[in-house]
Amino acid sequence: MAGDSVKARNGTMVAYTGQMNFKKMSGGGDGLRGMVTRRLTGEQMEVMEVKGQGTCYFADRATEVNLVRLNGETLYVESDNLLCTEATLHTGTSFTGLNGMASGNGLFTTKVEGHGWAALTSKGPAIILRVSQGMPLRVDPGAYVAHTGNLNRNLKSGAGWTTLIGEGGGEAMQVEFSGEGLVYVQPSEKMTFGGDV
Amino acid sequence: MSYPPQQPPYGQQPYPPQGQPYPPQGQPYPPQGQPYPPQGQQQYQQAYQQTQAAMQMPPQGQFGAPLPQAAGGAGPTVHDVNSLPVNDNVNPYAFSVDLNGSYYLQKGKMIAYYGEIRFSGIGRGVIDQMLERNFNSPLHASDWVVAEGRGKLLLADRAFDLNSYDLENGNLTVRSGNLLAFEPTLQLKQSIIPGFLTLIGTGKFVAASNGPVHFVEPPIRVDPQALVGWADCPAPCHHYDHSYMHGLIGGLRHLTGLGGASGEEHQFEFIGAGQVLLQSTETLMAERSVGQVHAEAGVPGSGVPHQPGGHGGQQLPNVNVPGLGNVNLGDLGRRFGF
Incomplete structure (x- = not known):
């Protein structure tokens, strides 16, 4: 860093060299409107602005850190998984609809837009899977981390009457991505409602 | 019995670790004074020279630290249905199955898949017949799921290390919690040692472990x-x-x-x-429940359906x-x- 700034989740700085200032940004650093939106949507994120000269290291509970370069695209990421972004990126919330709720990820997700680097955390290194026309991808909601590109999310339910009597396939909830884009999955599953059925 | 110990523990084709956008182990942080997207690619790649020797090398420069020009704005290893490995590890923590037919897996270990795959609980319909062939004891079968169809299936378990093993007309006994998935050509039997399962036959299975x-x-x-x-x-x-x-x-x-x-x-x-x-x-x-054994004289573990901790029979007999x-x-x- 040379005088520029980085937005990072609160408490994720582990070490730095040089001169750094840490400033808490209220409401996810999206301004007043963003703050209100975040409050309302529950997709809350404690964010700080780090500014200064030198090298600053971020980490979170020894999870893997994955760098994503954005060139004007939009990255949709679970707020739990967003570690830090360059100041050139804007964050916001986006509505995922009932899909998110049913899979236990909440109704809203965090949107990152602009040009620059974003760092995502994942339990185990994230695997990047390409989705293209005619090649949809289905993901366990607990393993989903983020996605970019022009993708449709659909909830696919494999639950049938056997699920009710406890003989389900264990993968009753899947999120289907179709369109063009990339999906980041982690080799681990968060505890979600969907992962448990 | 082919149990090649000389085989690299993550399968025949080592995953390309240098493709990961995180700095590899041994060099946890980029050298000081460099901006975060590390330019020190050469060093990173050297650290993996040994593992790379045996596998087909992607052209240098394609992997390594993510390049700002990377298409799609993503890190360098982007997998799609064709580039995912066939029955091998994607990285130490995820395993890709090229499914054409059926595969048994523990409940809830699928993280993603391409193609048409159905997951059904064991114990009904046609699957019941497979069950008879592959499980000796129907009592623990409810922990298992059959994946049927065609496509690429990614498996992972709480970011534990995964390894695949080939058995050729052999037998292997494994702790019940560690077994993740296996080919239907293998038979799964409950070991007489409480908390362990035995696989018999020829085929591939995937097991998880804490560390390599x-x-x-x-x-x-x-x-x-x-x-x-x-x-x-x-x-x-x-x-x-x-x-x-x-x-x-x-x-x-x-x-x-x-x-x-x-x-x-x-x-x-x-x-x-x-x-x-x-x-x-x-x-x-x-530990996974392996099912209860019949309470019968001479059967170890009978009447003790599940011993927590996994080392059943550790105590000396009480006299x-x-x-x-x-x-x-x-x-x-x-x-x-x-």
Whole structure:
């Protein structure tokens, strides 16, 4: 860093060299409107602005850190998984609809837009899977981390009457991505409602 | 029996680790003074020279630190249905199955898939017939799921290390919590050792471990918590450090901790020819129920459906001294020579 700034989740700085200032940004650093939106949507994120000269290291509970370069695209990421972004990126919330709720990820997700680097955390290194026309991808909601590109999310339910009597396939909830884009999955599953059925 | 210990523990085709956008182990942070997207690619790649030697190398520069120009704004390793490995690891923690037919997996271990795949619980319809072929005991079958169809299936388990193994007309016994998935050409049997499952036949299976797996050959004594499984050799026996635990002093030491107990007085001992699989931590994976055995005389573990901790039968048989009650005195009595 040379005088520029980085937005990072609160408490994720582990070490730095040089001169750094840490400033808490209220409401996810999206301004007043963003703050209100975040409050309302529950997709809350404690964010700080780090500014200064030198090298600053971020980490979170020894999870893997994955760098994503954005060139004007939009990255949709679970707020739990967003570690830090360059100041050139804007964050916001986006509505995922009932899909998110049913899979236990909440109704809203965090949107990152602009040009620059974003760092995502994942339990185990994230695997990047390409989705293209005619090649949809289905993901366990607990393993989903983020996605970019022009993708449709659909909830696919494999639950049938056997699920009710406890003989389900264990993968009753899947999120289907179709369109063009990339999906980041982690080799681990968060505890979600969907992962448990 | 093909149990190639010389095979790299993550399968025949090592995943390309240099493709990961995170800095590899051994060099946890980019060298000082460099901006975060590390330019020190050369060093990173050197760290993996050994692993790269055996596999087909992608052109240099395609992998490494993510390049700002990367298409799609993503990190360098982007997998799609064709580039995902066939029945091999994607990275140490995820395994890709090229499914054409059926595969058994533990419930809830699928993270993503391409193609048309159905997941059905075991124990109904046509699957019932497969069940008969592949599971000896229907009692633990509800923990397993059949994936049927065509496509690429990604498996992972809480970011534990995954390894695939090939059995050729062999047998392998593995801790129940560690077994993740197996081909239907293999038969899954409940071992008479509580908490363990035995796979018999020819085929591939995937097992999870906490840290990479090491293969060692008997004779060897291993720590109970580090044991993942064993192949071909006779089932292990308990071994106690006799001199340390023997007699009055040993008993006092054991009970009070005075004089120090190293915590390593008890081991599993393996003899004969075969392979023993060890994990590199002593953190056990949560045990899966393997099903209850019929309460019957002569059947080990019967009447004890599930022993937590995984080292069933660790206690010495209690021989109670008449009149002294049942408070573990049999053990004590032996120790102190009552």
